[in-house]
Amino acid sequence: MRSLYQEDLAYIHEVGFGDFAADAASGILRRFRLCGVRTGLVVDLGSGSGTWAKALIRSGYEVLGVDASTAMIRLARKRVPAAKFMRRSLHDIALPPCAAVTAIGESLNYISYAGEEAGLGKLFGRIFAALHPRGVFIFDVAEPSLALSEHGTRSFAEGRDWAVLVEKRADASRRLFMRRIVGFRRLGTMYRRSEELHQLRLYDRAEIVSLLEQTGFRARVLRGYGGQPMLPGRVGFLAVKARQ
Numbered sequence: 001m002r003s004l005y006q007e008d009l010a011y012i013h014e015v016g017f018g019d020f021a022a023d024a025a026s027g028i029l030r031r032f033r034l035c036g037v038r039t040g041l042v043v044d045l046g047s048g049s050g051t052w053a054k055a056l057i058r059s060g061y062e063v064l065g066v067d068a069s070t071a072m073i074r075l076a077r078k079r080v081p082a083a084k085f086m087r088r089s090l091h092d093i094a095l096p097p098c099a100a101v102t103a104i105g106e107s108l109n110y111i112s113y114a115g116e117e118a119g120l121g122k123l124f125g126r127i128f129a130a131l132h133p134r135g136v137f138i139f140d141v142a143e144p145s146l147a148l149s150e151h152g153t154r155s156f157a158e159g160r161d162w163a164v165l166v167e168k169r170a171d172a173s174r175r176l177f178m179r180r181i182v183g184f185r186r187l188g189t190m191y192r193r194s195e196e197l198h199q200l201r202l203y204d205r206a207e208i209v210s211l212l213e214q215t216g217f218r219a220r221v222l223r224g225y226g227g228q229p230m231l232p233g234r235v236g237f238l239a240v241k242a243r244q
Contacts, residue, residue, distance in 0.1 A: 027226020046107025
């Protein structure tokens, strides 16, 4: 399977759909401070084009951004040269010791590009081992309600030099959600067409909390990041490393 967020869709996402990460930044930073995480390395899984990484650098943190998209990594390095970015799957990267880990914008829902689903329990265990004592893990996921509300729907958006059409399908019995995304990007006097299929595994909030607590985290559900509410069908989590 070809990697997701190739050049044109990465650009469209960057210029047209970066508001959530930007608006969530102040709320997440406040959570960090309340938990005593005021300095240190933050590992951002699914770092995209670097919107959240830029806010972290401005606030005095070190950043390691991880994303499987070459195009996204290229955009992030240009936007935040002071941060470090790596092109890797979040399911197999060796996580360094860190003060916090984040995964903003349903990054954990994406099924492996190789078609193999890695268990969240294993990922949570690796994150727990990497975090310093009292370290923080903040993330959000899409829930099964997304399949109920958006199955069979289509959406359209456009900007100055781009347009995108999204067709959404769900398999509720398998908790799968699929987006067929057709993008058009203007290059000179012509538009270039691209198409990608994004597949997500949907998770129930009770399932996530149970996995976090089994790992050793103290976990709570978030309905938003400060003044930024979660998008419909999504839920956030704050997990603190409660023991070694």
